[in-house]
């Protein structure tokens with residue numbers, strides 16, 4: 001497993017604690033819509049309907065870093081499939097919906113599940129599952145056992161998407 005320890009650093013125990021609490025609160029009210037997911041080497045998270053309500057990290061997302069990841073063709077590579085209000089970038093795609101205004105249409109919790117695992121919403125989705133290491137098909141060799149985006153990077157991209165009002 002090649003997730004670098006410094007990615008989580010001292011935040012990890014806090015997050016484990018927070019998610020344990022969530023686990024406890026859900027225990028009494030568990031419905032078919034709730035699922036707890038824990039892939040090797042990744043933070044566990046809980047899917048509740050179309051949402052992951054709890055942030056993956058204690059540190060809030062940074063919209064500026066998120067925009068850089070969004071554009072980066074080796075990281076988010078979001079523009080391959082989406083158009084976004086980033087006129088300085090060439091070659092926007094139209095495989096997925098235009099993301100202009102997505103921060104008004106969707107909550108952070110909805111964006112989080114979309115990014116972590118779009119296939120949890122739509123099994124045949126063409127959108128990559130950016131924060132999964134298990135149960136994937138067609139994984140590039142470099143990404144076997146690693147998520148495409150780390151937990152903090154997911155939160156950063158969410159913060160950027162929320163600025164698209």
Ligand code: HEC
Nearest residue numbers: 076077078080081095096097102114118122125126127128
């Ligand atoms: C290979 C193509 C592809 C890539 C790459 C991709 N997406 Fe998507 N995305 C889609 C498709 C297709 C949909 C429509 C729903 C579906 O099919 O899952 C979608 C849906 C979405 C939605 C929901 C929008 C709405 O209005 O309903 C968001 C938000 C989103 N993508 C964000 C991103 C971000 C951020 C990235 C980069 C980190 C990204 N996508 C990368 C294909 C892609």
